[in-house]
Amino acid sequence: MSILVLYxxxxxxxxxxxxxxxxxxxxxxxxxxxxxxxxxxxxDHRHTPGGFLPVDDDYDTVIQEVLRHDILIFSxxxxxxxxxxxxxxxxxxxxxxxxxxxxxxxxxxxxKTAYVIAVGGDNPRVKGLPLIQQxxxxxxxxxxxxxxxxxxxxxxPGEIEKDLRALAEAEQLNRxxxxxxxx
Amino acid sequence: MSILVLYxxxxxxxxxxxxxxxxxxxxxxxxxxxxxxxxxxxxDHRHTPGGFLPVDDDYDTVIQEVLRHDILIFSxxxxxxxxxxxxxxxxxxxxxxxxxxxxxxxxxxxxKTAYVIAVGGDNPRVKGLPLIQQxxxxxxxxxxxxxxxxxxxxxxPGEIEKDLRALAEAEQLNRxxxxxxxx
Amino acid sequence: MSILVLYxxxxxxxxxxxxxxxxxxxxxxxxxxxxxxxxxxxxDHRHTPGGFLPVDDDYDTVIQEVLRHDILIFSxxxxxxxxxxxxxxxxxxxxxxxxxxxxxxxxxxxxKTAYVIAVGGDNPRVKGLPLIQQxxxxxxxxxxxxxxxxxxxxxxPGEIEKDLRALAEAEQLNRxxxxxxxx
Amino acid sequence: MSILVLYxxxxxxxxxxxxxxxxxxxxxxxxxxxxxxxxxxxxDHRHTPGGFLPVDDDYDTVIQEVLRHDILIFSxxxxxxxxxxxxxxxxxxxxxxxxxxxxxxxxxxxxKTAYVIAVGGDNPRVKGLPLIQQxxxxxxxxxxxxxxxxxxxxxxPGEIEKDLRALAEAEQLNRxxxxxxxx
Numbered sequence: 001m002s003i004l005v006l007y008x009x010x011x012x013x014x015x016x017x018x019x020x021x022x023x024x025x026x027x028x029x030x031x032x033x034x035x036x037x038x039x040x041x042x043x044d045h046r047h048t049p050g051g052f053l054p055v056d057d058d059y060d061t062v063i064q065e066v067l068r069h070d071i072l073i074f075s076x077x078x079x080x081x082x083x084x085x086x087x088x089x090x091x092x093x094x095x096x097x098x099x100x101x102x103x104x105x106x107x108x109x110x111x112k113t114a115y116v117i118a119v120g121g122d123n124p125r126v127k128g129l130p131l132i133q134q135x136x137x138x139x140x141x142x143x144x145x146x147x148x149x150x151x152x153x154x155x156x157p158g159e160i161e162k163d164l165r166a167l168a169e170a171e172q173l174n175r176x177x178x179x180x181x182x183x
Numbered sequence: 184m185s186i187l188v189l190y191x192x193x194x195x196x197x198x199x200x201x202x203x204x205x206x207x208x209x210x211x212x213x214x215x216x217x218x219x220x221x222x223x224x225x226x227d228h229r230h231t232p233g234g235f236l237p238v239d240d241d242y243d244t245v246i247q248e249v250l251r252h253d254i255l256i257f258s259x260x261x262x263x264x265x266x267x268x269x270x271x272x273x274x275x276x277x278x279x280x281x282x283x284x285x286x287x288x289x290x291x292x293x294x295k296t297a298y299v300i301a302v303g304g305d306n307p308r309v310k311g312l313p314l315i316q317q318x319x320x321x322x323x324x325x326x327x328x329x330x331x332x333x334x335x336x337x338x339x340p341g342e343i344e345k346d347l348r349a350l351a352e353a354e355q356l357n358r359x360x361x362x363x364x365x366x
Numbered sequence: 367m368s369i370l371v372l373y374x375x376x377x378x379x380x381x382x383x384x385x386x387x388x389x390x391x392x393x394x395x396x397x398x399x400x401x402x403x404x405x406x407x408x409x410d411h412r413h414t415p416g417g418f419l420p421v422d423d424d425y426d427t428v429i430q431e432v433l434r435h436d437i438l439i440f441s442x443x444x445x446x447x448x449x450x451x452x453x454x455x456x457x458x459x460x461x462x463x464x465x466x467x468x469x470x471x472x473x474x475x476x477x478k479t480a481y482v483i484a485v486g487g488d489n490p491r492v493k494g495l496p497l498i499q500q501x502x503x504x505x506x507x508x509x510x511x512x513x514x515x516x517x518x519x520x521x522x523p524g525e526i527e528k529d530l531r532a533l534a535e536a537e538q539l540n541r542x543x544x545x546x547x548x549x
Numbered sequence: 550m551s552i553l554v555l556y557x558x559x560x561x562x563x564x565x566x567x568x569x570x571x572x573x574x575x576x577x578x579x580x581x582x583x584x585x586x587x588x589x590x591x592x593d594h595r596h597t598p599g600g601f602l603p604v605d606d607d608y609d610t611v612i613q614e615v616l617r618h619d620i621l622i623f624s625x626x627x628x629x630x631x632x633x634x635x636x637x638x639x640x641x642x643x644x645x646x647x648x649x650x651x652x653x654x655x656x657x658x659x660x661k662t663a664y665v666i667a668v669g670g671d672n673p674r675v676k677g678l679p680l681i682q683q684x685x686x687x688x689x690x691x692x693x694x695x696x697x698x699x700x701x702x703x704x705x706p707g708e709i710e711k712d713l714r715a716l717a718e719a720e721q722l723n724r725x726x727x728x729x730x731x732x
Contacts, residue, residue, distance in 0.1 A: 010224070010225050010227035011227035041193070041268050043194065044260075079278075080271075080317075085225070086224035086268070088265060088266070090268075092263055095262075126695065129681060129682060130312075130313030130317050133264075133499075133678060134313050137263075137313075141305070156230055168718065168720070168721045169717065315495060319492045348539075351537070352535065355530060358530075376593035377592065377593035377594065377596070408634070408635075409559060409560065409584075410559035414560075414561075446637075446640050447686040447687055447690075448632060448637060449631060451637035451638030451640075454632070454633070454634035457634075458628050458634045488690070493686050495679075496679030496680070497679070499630075499679040503676050503679075507630075507671070523596050
């Protein structure tokens with residue numbers, strides 16, 4: 001089982017990243033930081049004759065990497081109570097991959113398990129719940145298993161270290177993921 | 184009372200736009216289509232010495248227009264069960280405006296009323312509810328009144344015309360907005 | 367198509383009932399007011415040897431009536447942001463019907479369509495959304511189609527008449543239900 | 550700080566109760582099992598001349614006990630995706646206490662902190678989220694602090710012992726509550 005983390009943080013010192021690193025301590029994994037990628041908003045040509053046009057950015061590289069792994073971890077700040085635009089642009093583009101003739105997107109995705117690690121500053125364990133529900137709908141749509149989520153509370157850089165509950169959950173998930181092994 | 188619509192659709196023939204036009208029939212208003220703007224994802228420098236750096240895109244033009252109006256209408260497709268990345272990038276950047284010394288962002292925003300007109304294809308009146316909850320949190324954060332929302336069901340271009348319930352709600356909202364008048 | 371309304375209001379002059387009557391104007395239907403019934407809380411004997419014990423109240427009469435109809439309308443106040451206890455006790459008892467050897471509960475329920483008409487006083491179009499999500503899960507569990515819902519805003523008796531949006535939606539639903547006819 | 554647990558389980562061997570006992574291990578507390586009480590559904594006389602009539606059941610005894618404590622723990626199964634009817638009847642009756650002239654209900658409640666410990670069998674960490682949102686609205690309404698929640702996954706009696714994540718969270722909460730001490 002190989003693991004890919006998608007980091008969707010908007011800043012360098014990210015609490016979501018720190019919490020994710022606690023989850024993955026000692027576990028081999030790959031990671032992509034979306035801040036290092038250019039992923040443009042989708043232009044929806046589902047119903048245009050000719051369909052989607054090629055887009056010159058990093059989407060294809062990232063999605064090819066996604067397709068190669070068994071476990072996906074979405075690591076993100078809860079930004080304005082939702083998925084940050086940068087990461088949402090990536091998910092929105094799945095509409096293109098659903099129509100990509102090179103692979104059967106749903107067929108590949110439905111064999112994967114996804115986890116969400118989200119950190120917010122404003123009562124995230126309640127105000128972050130719509131975001132969790134959305135991820136469930138997203139994963140359901142492509143048939144992917146939603147393995148679980150951790151919501152952490154933090155605002156200033158490093159503050160996640162005070163959220164003992166989130167850290168305890170990270171330890172728990174670390175144990176589970178550690179047992180699945182790495183191919 | 185002057186009205187500004189923010190169109191967040193990802194395609195030219197948008198059901199959300201059609202539904203919004205039914206809401207605004209005969210009512211003077213301004214509109215910005217985010218597809219005509221470049222709005223980059225935020226790089227969060229809230230906690231970086233020096234703070235946010237100037238960004239060379241259309242965000243400032245759009246937010247200045249937002250600040251000038253009394254009523255904001257967010258018109259958007261429900262995309263992967265959430266706000267499209269293009270529009271989310273715009274909202275994410277409010278974190279910069281909150282720290283803009285040229286104006287008191289919250290003080291201006293809290294005098295406005297916002298409406299949401301969202302159209303989705305997959306059981307949107309249930310699966311679109313997390314998105315509505317997020318908008319409530321967003322508006323609460325800046326103190327803006329959430330005047331109401333309409334959720335329409337449509338997928339292919341033009342299909343919104345069959346959603347008689349959404350059209351009845353649009354007519355209702357048209358009457359309400361028509362009475363508020365235009366300054 | 368025969369229609370059964372379950373009234374879950376906690377008082378005589380109910381805004382939810384008034385809104386429901388607007389939905390059903392001119393449409394033949396049956397109705398049960400749960401205030402006229404005694405329905406005790408479930409004692410969960412799913413995992414007790416011997417299973418559920420007979421309960422001496424009106425549950426069986428009500429559920430037999432439910433099973434006979436094609437369309438169910440749950441008409442209720444949003445009470446403390448959820449289903450009133452009286453109506454919730456009724457739904458909780460479905461756990462008994464799922465194990466009733468006289469009929470195949472899910473098999474009968476999955477052929478029905480359910481509607482929800484809910485009225486609340488505290489920002490119900492947002493704060494009532496968790497209740498709508500719960501009804502979706504409830505209906506999903508027994509395989510019943512969720513035909514739609516109307517959320518009205520009202521507090522004092524009669525106040526629903528000022529909620530023009532809810533009344534417009536009621537008119538819309540009246541047209542739809544009127545066309546399905548009565549067997 | 551004195552602690553009161555309200556048990557809302559529908560059966561004797563309750564996973565929610567087991568999880569709650571893990572939370573409270575070694576911590577002095579009081580407990581009320583709502584199965585030992587008769588609490589009738591509310592008859593809403595808020596707008597009736599004469600107001601609410603006295604009801605001959607255990608509500609008053611329970612609410613007096615609630616008022617005496619600093620920390621309330623709602624321990625419940627997620628039943629049909631919501632609060633069990635038995636416990637919901639109790640909360641619904643708060644509408645009477647809000648008008649009780651013997652005490653200022655909100656004034657007393659807003660000084661308390663509430664926790665929710667909920668166990669469900671069908672994907673509770675996602676499908677139980679509307680229930681959590683409802684508790685937030687309930688606690689907000691009376692001004693009570695929502696200290697946190699644990700969602701466990703279990704169905705058959707005793708199964709909660711396999712939910713290591715919920716047990717880890719229980720341990721965490723045990724540490725927090727243990728530090729607050731008992732008056």
